[in-house]
Amino acid sequence: MAARLRSMLQSLRSFRFASALPQRYLGRHCTGRQWRSAFPDATKADIRQFLLGFVTAFGFLDDEKLKFGPGDPLRQIYRDLYPSRCMPDGLEFETLAADLRTKHGIALGDLLSDTLTLGELFGHVQRSRA
Known part of the structure; x- marks a missing residue:
């Protein structure tokens, strides 16, 4: 039952927030070089898989x-998505936390x-694989 509810929430969140990329990220070019520079030992596939989990969790x-x-x-990123603290969220952190716990x-x-950055979080994921 819980898995079904989680799946329904993910579907609703994806429907509601798909393409709702916060303004500061809309004009950005590919950050692949930044990732490869910051993590030269990581494969492109590792980086993309990590980021896929992140964007999925955030819808x-x-x-x-x-x-x-x-x-x-x-x-x-979360505050850009929800500028008002009165707005109900889509359980992004909870979804990301469940994914990180299950996979890593x-x-x-x-x-x-x-202050936790995506790069710092990716570093923890990389160390969990070692």
């Missing part, structure tokens, strides 16, 4: 994954801060 389109760079703070054994709650 962005798959082809928008490389609009996000390693220096982007997670909380800033990482507890996002232990890492999450106002």
Whole structure:
């Protein structure tokens, strides 16, 4: 039952927020070089898989994954998506946390801060694979 509810919420979130990329990211070019520079030992596939999990959790389109760079703070992306604290969210952090726990054994709650960047989170994912 919980899995079905989660799936329904993901579908609704994807419908509601697909293409709702925050303004600051709309004009960005591919950040692939930034990722490869920051993580020279990571494969392109590893980076893209990580970013796919992130954009899926946040309800962005798959082809928008490389609009996000390693220096982007997670909380800033969230605040750009929900500028008003009165807006109900789509459980983005909860979805991302469940994905990280299932795939990598990482507890996002232990890492999450106002300054945690996508690159720092990817670093934790990379270390979990070692």
